[in-house]
Amino acid sequence: MRAPYASDPEASRGRLVPEEESTFRSCFQRDRDRIIHASAFRRLKHKTQVFVEHEGDNYRTRLTHSIEVAQVARTIAGALKLNVELTEAVALAHDLGHTPFGHTGEDALHALMAPFGGFDHNAQAIRIVTRLERHYADFDGLNLTWETLEAIAKHNGPVVAPLPWALAEANGEYDLELGTHAGPEAQVAALSDDIAYNNHDLHDGLRAGLFTDADIAHLPIVRDSYAEVDARYPGLHWNRRRHEAMRRVFGAMVSDVIATSEHLLAKAAPARVEDIRALDHPVIRFSDRLWRDLQEIRAFLFEHMYRAPPVMEKRAEVTDVVRDLFPFFLVHPGELPERWHNDVAAAGDETALARIVSDYIAGMTDRFALLEHDRLILSRRCAG
Known part of the structure; x- marks a missing residue:
């Protein structure tokens, strides 16, 4: 049973090119499936998350990251009684526009494109699903529903002028109402992205030897997670100990988002998804306390991982x-x-x-x- 403010596939604003509806799948399920079958999605398996893809088989790539984001997003959306299929579609699509070599490649391409309107990976994701995927007989792109396009474009919040040129071009056709917040499913996908990369960057940094378990023992959330594992499993092998701690870090972030968002949704009392778009703030959030903790973790990762000499x-x-x-x-x-x-x-x-x-x-x-x-x-x- 979905909440009244969840996105309803029966009330979708539709696709740019009308299509006959599927007998067995909702429109958001079809969007999700088209994203999974897109060439750009397959290429994510050989695109950097932090480490260049060929440096090790056990590090995250954009594909494994997207799958982890989708798993977290499904959990949160289900707990909040949102539309799980739309949430998953956005989570799987959110990194489609990334260049090779992660943010390093994006920074380089943006600088080169400065005389020509710049480059933005979120806008590029919209360009991919509206133009660059060219497999269908009746249209370019994936012909996704308005709700999925809006969610991909605005999952990080309203987009204000000056718009990236690729997004401005698409918005001219679709009018994604870029000045408002997206629906709650997009907001869940955005927070799930934060949860996934905060957790797996710690894990990958440990695996790469950029820092040790002892080096992160002082960090908030991490500290309590290791303490809980040590109390429950004294003398546990270091690899199992690390895994048990990291999964507790994951769980702490997910539980915090669900509890905080339930409170914000109850306070806003939206009767429909449009009420959430009309708010001047997101309804899917971390608590202030956990957000401060995450800033401390991000500062550590920035110094010891993202700016590590190798x-x-x-x-x-x-x-x-x-x-x-x-x-x-x-x-x-x-x-x-x-x-x-x-x-x-x-x-x-x-x-x-x-x-x-x-x-x-x-x-x-x-x-x-x-x-x-x-x-x-x-x-x-x-x-x-």
């Missing part, structure tokens, strides 16, 4: 890959794969061409970007 060395290396590939394709657009040639031929100016090149590079996996850099850049330097 990570910074790799950041510099992969930044050069993006910086080399972008101008190369601007000068040699014929080197783009054949499926892009019609787009290049239709490009009216340098901005249009740069955006095509940006789309292509953003869609690359880590390993493909490295291979293309070897083939197109390094091999020519050696030959020269």
Whole structure:
């Protein structure tokens, strides 16, 4: 039984291109399934979360991260009696627009695209699901429902001017009401993203040897989790001890979001999903206390993981890959794969061409970007 303010598939605002409804699946279930079957979703398995994808088989990639976010989001949405299918669709789609090499690749591409409108991975996700996936006979993109598009665009909150160009372009067709908060399912997906990366970045940092269990023993949430494990399982092997502690960190964050959000929803007393969009604040949140704790954890990770010397060395290396590939394709657009040639031929100016090149590079996996850099850049330097 869903809450009255949950998104109702029967009341969906529909798709840009009308389609016959499925006999067995709701419109939000179909959106979720189309996202799972999208080429961009498959490519996430070879895209960086923090560590470059080929550095180790046990580190998170964008794909495993998205699956973890979806698992958390389903739990929270179910507890709050929201629409689980829509929540899961947004969680699975939220990172579709990421470049190779994670935020490092995004920073590099944004700087290169500065003269042409910049680059934003959230806006790129909308571009992928509305234009760049080209498999269906009747439309470009995935022809998702308005609610799913709105949730992907606004899961981090209202989007204010100046809009990223890719989002402004899509909004011209769909009017996603970017100045308001998204529905509660999108808000759940956003918090689930925070929960997943806070937990797994600690876990991956430990696995990588960037810090030890003792180094994080003072951190809030983590401290209590290890203490609980030690009290219940004295002398436990370090690997099991770590796993038990990390799952308790996960659980503490999920429980806090559910309890805090139940209180905020009861206080707002929304009668329908539109009432949540009309509020001037989100209704899915961490408590103030836990949010402060998470800021302390993030500060630790920033110093000891995101800015660790081995990570910074790799950041510099992969930044050069993006910086080399972008101008190369601007000068040699014929080197783009054949499926892009019609787009290049239709490009009216340098901005249009740069955006095509940006789309292509953003869609690359880590390993493909490295291979293309070897083939197109390094091999020519050696030959020269």
